[in-house]
Every structure is written in C-alpha cells, then in structure tokens.
Amino acid sequence: MQFKNRKMVIATMHGKEAVIAPLFKRHFQVHPILPKDWNSDLLGTFSGEIPRVVSPLEALRIKCAQAMKNTDTDLAVASEGSFGPHPSIPFIPINTEVMMFVDLRNKLEVTATVHSLETNFNSQMIEDLEGLELFIRQTQFPSHGLILKRPHGEKPVFLKGITQEDQLKKYVQILINQEGSAWVETDMRAMMNPSRMKTIGQCAEKLVSHIHMKCPQCKTPGFSPDKPLHGLPCAQCGQPTSSVMGWLHRCARCGYQQLEHHKGGKLLEDPGYCTFCNP
Numbered sequence: 001m002q003f004k005n006r007k008m009v010i011a012t013m014h015g016k017e018a019v020i021a022p023l024f025k026r027h028f029q030v031h032p033i034l035p036k037d038w039n040s041d042l043l044g045t046f047s048g049e050i051p052r053v054v055s056p057l058e059a060l061r062i063k064c065a066q067a068m069k070n071t072d073t074d075l076a077v078a079s080e081g082s083f084g085p086h087p088s089i090p091f092i093p094i095n096t097e098v099m100m101f102v103d104l105r106n107k108l109e110v111t112a113t114v115h116s117l118e119t120n121f122n123s124q125m126i127e128d129l130e131g132l133e134l135f136i137r138q139t140q141f142p143s144h145g146l147i148l149k150r151p152h153g154e155k156p157v158f159l160k161g162i163t164q165e166d167q168l169k170k171y172v173q174i175l176i177n178q179e180g181s182a183w184v185e186t187d188m189r190a191m192m193n194p195s196r197m198k199t200i201g202q203c204a205e206k207l208v209s210h211i212h213m214k215c216p217q218c219k220t221p222g223f224s225p226d227k228p229l230h231g232l233p234c235a236q237c238g239q240p241t242s243s244v245m246g247w248l249h250r251c252a253r254c255g256y257q258q259l260e261h262h263k264g265g266k267l268l269e270d271p272g273y274c275t276f277c278n279p
C-alpha cells in the first residue's frame with residue numbers, strides 16, 4: 001500500500017495542518033492540501049450554535065468524505081475533539097481527541113485517540129469586571145482565546161476568538177449593561193487554543209504510529225490496538241479476573257487478531273483481585 005507522492009487533504013479550517021502536515025509529509029511523503037470554502041462547523045461546533053448529532057467516528061468519516069470530494073483526492077485526515085469532566089474526578093476537565101486517516105483507494109481507515117488533562121476548558125456567568133478578572137486568570141488568556149455569549153436562553157454567541165483584553169472588557173461591559181450579565185467561555189477551536197493544538201499534535205503522532213503497524217498476515221497498515229481485553233488470569237487458580245490482560249490488535253482487512261500484553265506488565269493477576277480466591 002503506497003501513500004508516497006499522493007495528495008492528502010487535511011479536513012480542517014482551524015489551522016490543525018500546523019501539527020498534522022509536517023508529520024505526514026515526513027513519514028509518508030504525501031502532499032498535504034486543505035479543502036477550499038468548506039465549513040466543518042456544519043457537523044457541529046464546540047460553542048453550541050450547531051449541536052452535534054453524530055458520534056465522533058461518524059463525524060470523522062463524514063469530514064474525510066466531504067474534504068476528499070471537495071479536493072478530488074482519495075487520502076484524508078480529520079480530527080475531532082471533545083471536552084468534559086474527567087470520568088472519575090468530576091472537577092477536572094479532560095480533552096479527548098480522535099483522529100482518522102482514510103485511504104479511499106485502498107479502503108483503509110485508521111484511527112487514534114488521545115486523552116489530555118492539559119486543557120483550559122471552562123465557562124462562567126460574569127456579573128462584573130472583577131469576576132471577569134478572576135475568570136481570565138484561570139483560562140490562560142490571552143494566549144488562549146475566549147468566547148462571549150449572551151447570558152439568557154440558548155446563550156447565543158456574541159463574539160468568538162477574543163484575544164484582546166480591552167476588547168473583552170468592553171464587550172463584557174456592554175452585555176452587563178444590556179442584559180445584567182455575560183457568559184464567557186474558553187474558545188476550544190484549535191487555532192485559538194495552543195493546549196488543544198498540542199494534544200492534536202500528540203494524537204497525530206499516535207495516528208502515524210498506528211498507520212506504521214502492519215498486519216503480520218496480510219501486511220495491511222493500521223494493525224493498531226483496538227480495545228482493551230479483560231481477563232488477566234489469577235496467579236493462584238488461573239481463572240480470568242476483570243483486570244486488563246492487554247490490548248487486542250485486529251486487522252480490519254483479514255480479521256487477524258493478536259494480543260499485545262502490557263509492556264513490562266504482569267502476565268498473572270494477584271489472587272487478591274480474583275473473585276474465586278478472594279470473593
């Protein structure tokens with residue numbers, strides 16, 4: 001399977017090519033290009049003007065397909081981010097990035113996911129300029145942009161991509177005068193958010209490493225860890241426990257599977273975690 005000298009569209013209008021293009025050029029000698037007059041926001045935005053209705057993987061497939069059609073190419077990369085509370089530490093925000101590589105000519109689809117706690121994801125209702133001062137200190141403003149919204153109803157966007165303090169204060173004051181308060185939130189679009197751009201770069205590196213992994217049976221690229229496999233055997237009775245044994249690699253083309261044990265990890269579980277030995 002050959003990627004060399006082929007055009008590869010990066011499905012973005014938020015500057016993600018800065019961290020994706022150099023990697024793919026170096027590893028696969030592709031020619032990265034961008035779609036023209038294409039609006040990925042139609043698939044949903046972080047700031048909520050257009051709600052997201054499809055799963056991240058489905059959104060990525062649609063983005064890749066649209067970008068390939070737009071540029072008349074058969075190779076694409078797209079990424080999709082989401083933000084929310086950490087699953088086990090609710091007060092800590094987490095950024096999840098999923099990235100997809102599609103080769104239409106060879107019917108290949110490879111994905112990678114990265115989670116990062118390095119995010120400024122935050123929002124707050126602001127009643128006065130002192131409240132604004134406190135908020136912007138927690139958001140890495142002005143290196144990271146902010147979004148200003150009207151405080152009521154669906155909170156319509158007032159202004160996006162704010163990186164000037166005087167401009168921010170001016171418009172917050174206008175909203176407070178008009179509506180009593182202002183809703184301020186971090187702008188999570190890649191070009192407005194260096195923390196997120198860094199995580200997208202890490203995701204691109206992981207995706208590149210996944211593409212390099214080839215199926216031992218049919219040599220198809222993308223023989224990457226698919227999902228964790230539970231059932232690490234108990235050291236005492238040998239029965240499967242609920243602990244993770246390793247990662248399952250599965251070839252989408254020929255179905256060949258292989259288990260990758262934890263690197264340097266254990267092959268047997270402590271009987272203390274076994275429901276038979278330690279009910």
Ligand SMILES: [Zn+2]
Nearest residue numbers: 234237274277
């Ligand atoms: Zn046991």
Ligand SMILES: [Zn+2]
Nearest residue numbers: 215218251254
């Ligand atoms: Zn295979």
